[in-house]
Amino acid sequence: MREFSRGWHPGSGQAAARPWGPPRWSAGPAARLPWRSSLVVAFLQLVGTQFAAHSQPERADLGLAGRALLVAGPALLLVRHRHPQLAVLATSAVTALYLGAGYPYGPVFLSVVVACFAAVAAGRRAAAWSALGGLWAAHLLIAHWLYRWLPPAGDGPAAWGPEAVVVAWVVAVVAASELARVRREQWARERAEREAAERRRADEERLRIARELHDVLAHSISVINVQAGVGLALLDQDPEQARTALTTIKAASKEALGEVRQVLDTLRTPGDAPRSPAPGLDRLDELTEQARGMGLAVSVEVDGVRTALPPGTDLAAFRIVQEALTNIVRHSGSRTARVLLRYAPAELELRIDDDGPATAVGPTHGVAGGGNGLVGMRERAGALGGTVVAGPRPDGGFRVRARLPLTAATVSPTPRHETPSGDATTLEAP
Numbered sequence: 001m002r003e004f005s006r007g008w009h010p011g012s013g014q015a016a017a018r019p020w021g022p023p024r025w026s027a028g029p030a031a032r033l034p035w036r037s038s039l040v041v042a043f044l045q046l047v048g049t050q051f052a053a054h055s056q057p058e059r060a061d062l063g064l065a066g067r068a069l070l071v072a073g074p075a076l077l078l079v080r081h082r083h084p085q086l087a088v089l090a091t092s093a094v095t096a097l098y099l100g101a102g103y104p105y106g107p108v109f110l111s112v113v114v115a116c117f118a119a120v121a122a123g124r125r126a127a128a129w130s131a132l133g134g135l136w137a138a139h140l141l142i143a144h145w146l147y148r149w150l151p152p153a154g155d156g157p158a159a160w161g162p163e164a165v166v167v168a169w170v171v172a173v174v175a176a177s178e179l180a181r182v183r184r185e186q187w188a189r190e191r192a193e194r195e196a197a198e199r200r201r202a203d204e205e206r207l208r209i210a211r212e213l214h215d216v217l218a219h220s221i222s223v224i225n226v227q228a229g230v231g232l233a234l235l236d237q238d239p240e241q242a243r244t245a246l247t248t249i250k251a252a253s254k255e256a257l258g259e260v261r262q263v264l265d266t267l268r269t270p271g272d273a274p275r276s277p278a279p280g281l282d283r284l285d286e287l288t289e290q291a292r293g294m295g296l297a298v299s300v301e302v303d304g305v306r307t308a309l310p311p312g313t314d315l316a317a318f319r320i321v322q323e324a325l326t327n328i329v330r331h332s333g334s335r336t337a338r339v340l341l342r343y344a345p346a347e348l349e350l351r352i353d354d355d356g357p358a359t360a361v362g363p364t365h366g367v368a369g370g371g372n373g374l375v376g377m378r379e380r381a382g383a384l385g386g387t388v389v390a391g392p393r394p395d396g397g398f399r400v401r402a403r404l405p406l407t408a409a410t411v412s413p414t415p416r417h418e419t420p421s422g423d424a425t426t427l428e429a430p
Contacts, residue, residue, distance in 0.1 A: 033078045033079075033081075034077065034078060034080070034081060035078070037077070037114070038074045038075065038077040038078050039074070041073070041074040041077060041110055041111050041114055042070070042071055042074035042075070044107050044110055045070045045071075045073065045074065045106070045107050045108055045110055045111065046067065046070050046071070048106050048107040049062070049066075049070055049103075049104060049106030049107060049108060050062070050106075051106075052104055052105060052106035052107075053104035053106070056104040056105065058152060058155070059102060059103060059104040059105070059152060060101060060102040060103050060104075060151045060152045062103055062104065065101070066098070066101065066103040069094055069097060069098040069101070069103070069108075070098070070108060072094045073091045073094045073095060073108065073110075073111030073112070074111050076090045076091050076094065076111070076115070077091065077111055077114055077115060077118075080114070080115050080118035080119070081118065081122075084115070084118045084119040084121075084122040084124045084127070085119060085124045085127040087115045087118060087119065088112070088115040088116055088118070088119040088124070088127055088128050088131040089127060089130070089131050091111045091112045091115045091131075092112055092115075092131035092132070092134055092135040094111075095108055095109060095111070095112050095135055096134070096135055096138040096139075096142075099138065099139055099142050100138070100142050100146070100150055101150075101151060102150055102151035102152045102155065112131070112132070112135060113173055115128075115131070116128045116131065116132060116173055116174075116177050117173075117176070117177050117180055119131070119177075120174075120177035120178060120180065120181045121177070121180050121181050121184050123181075125178075125181070128174075128177060129174065132170050132173065132174065136166065136167075136170055139166070140163070143157065143158035144157050144158060144160075145157075207379070208383075211376045211379060211380065212259075212319075213260065214373075214376055215319045215322060215323055215376060216256055216259045216260055217256060217260070218323070218326055218373065220252045220253065220255065220256030220259075221256075222294070222326045222329055222330055223248065223249075223252040223290055223293070223294055224249050224252050224253060226294040226295065226329060227245040227246070227248045227249045227252070227293065227294065228245070228249060230242070230245040230295075231245035231246050231249070248290075248293045252290065259279075278311060278314075278315045279315065279318050279319075280309065280311070280314035280315060280317070280318050281309065281314055281317050281318055281321075281341070282314075283318060284300060284318070284321065284339075285300075287318070287321065287322055287325065288300060288325075288339070291325050291329065291337070294329050295329075295335055296325065296328060296329055296334075296335055296336070296337055297335060297336045297337070298325065298336075298337045298338075298339060299336075299337075299338050299339070300339045300341070301338070301339070301340045301341070302340075302341045302343070303340060303341065303342040303343065304341075304342055304343030304344060305343055306341070306343055307343055307406075309348065309406065310406070312383075312384060313348065313384055313404050313405075313406065316380040316381060316383075316384055316386075316404060317341075317348060317350055317402070317404060319376075319377075319380060320350055320352075320377050320380060320381070320388065320400070320402050321339055321350060321352060323373045323374075323376060323377055324337075324352035324377075324390075324400040325337060325339075325352065326373070327373050327374075327400075328352075328354045328356075328398075332354050332356045332357070332398060333356035333357050334354040334355050334356020334357075334397065335356070336354065336355065336356075337352060337353065337354045338351075338352070338353045338354075339351070339352050340352075340353075344406075345406075346405060346406055346407060347386070347403050347404060347405050347406055348403075348404045348406060349401070349402070349403050349404075350400075350401065350402040350403075350404070351399065351400070351401050351402075352399070352400045352401075353393070353397060353398070353399045354397050354398055355396060355397040356397065357396070374388070374390050374400075377390070377400070377402065381402050381403070381404060384404055384405060385405050386402060386403050386404040386405055387402070387403050388400065388401070388402045388403075389401050
């Protein structure tokens with residue numbers, strides 16, 4: 001009698017277990033052949049079928065041909081990563097030949113289950129379902145109609161009752177394969193999201209370093225440019241003043257080299273802390289003194305109780321003031337500037353004003369042209385959840401106003417602006 005209940009059938013044996021984790025079925029064409037898992041399946045099929053054959057004396061003797069078919073299925077599993085469609089169809093065909101030859105029932109279906117998992121995980125769902133459906137149809141034909149002409153001799157039709165178990169196992173294999181496919185796609189999405197996040201972090205870090213270098217070099221080179229012009233103009237008439245200008249150039253270039261070296265050190269040793277603290281508003285006096293050396297008189301007013309700032313906010317505030325003063329020196333005819341620091345419980349407000357008209361050299365404070373100064377200010381403030389707005393005042397002059405939150409802010413993917421276009425905005429008079 002051709003009944004699955006006589007011997008081993010899907011559900012009565014043990015399936016090769018694999019711990020949960022990122023699936024290996026998605027390996028590319030260059031992946032190594034899965035020798036170990038295929039050898040395990042071959043061992044289970046050979047040993048398990050040999051053991052099951054003892055309780056099925058009426059079945060055909062395994063012999064060399066039967067053992068060859070038991071090994072053929074696992075051998076085809078070697079190509080399941082590179083050619084999953086071929087593997088699942090071929091293992092199903094080999095299993096159907098084994099059943100048609102009348103050999104003992106046993107774990108011969110294990111290779112089909114593994115191949116089905118690999119095919120579904122690789123996206124070959126139609127091939128997997130067709131292979132399982134074809135194998136089941138072949139089993140029905142062999143067990144209920146073709147048994148008269150197939151070995152072993154004298155065998156009768158199989159009972160219909162156990163077919164429900166077979167159907168249940170086919171559905172279970174399909175469901176488990178689909179679950180594995182869904183998990184594989186989920187892992188792939190999570191991996192892609194992690195890689196995208198890493199790329200975003202790398203881009204943000206490159207932007208931060210570029211912005212830092214721009215602020216350092218723009219300010220220092222502006223100081224050097226102004227002082228070099230002063231030195232050249234007074235070299236013959238006032239050598240002592242020319243010497244002072246050269247001394248300022250030396251100090252500014254030394255400071256710029258130190259800050260550039262500090263920024264570049266973070267590229268070489270990204271896991272180490274900076275060797276020197278980042279500049280902050282505690283160096284505001286030094287910054288205003290440099291501006292005075294360039295002929296710009298700067299007055300600083302503090303409104304509110306001066307408190308310690310988070311390192312990122314402190315650096316951003318310093319760079320915004322530095323860039324605003326550099327723009328006044330480069331693009332404004334004014335020789336005076338006013339800096340207001342207003343400390344509120346939840347935010348720090350910076351306001352930098354000058355009263356002079358724009359010079360003919362370059363765009364007004366970098367607003368209308370291709371300058372990066374105001375763009376860098378907005379990016380710094382936006383990274384902290386703050387805003388920067390800049391533009392000419394109705395009563396003349398120019399103002400830069402920045403608001404930096406003092407509480408933990410959510411970093412926005414793009415800086416926020418107080419004006420939709422990001423261009424200069426006419427500000428109210430003080």
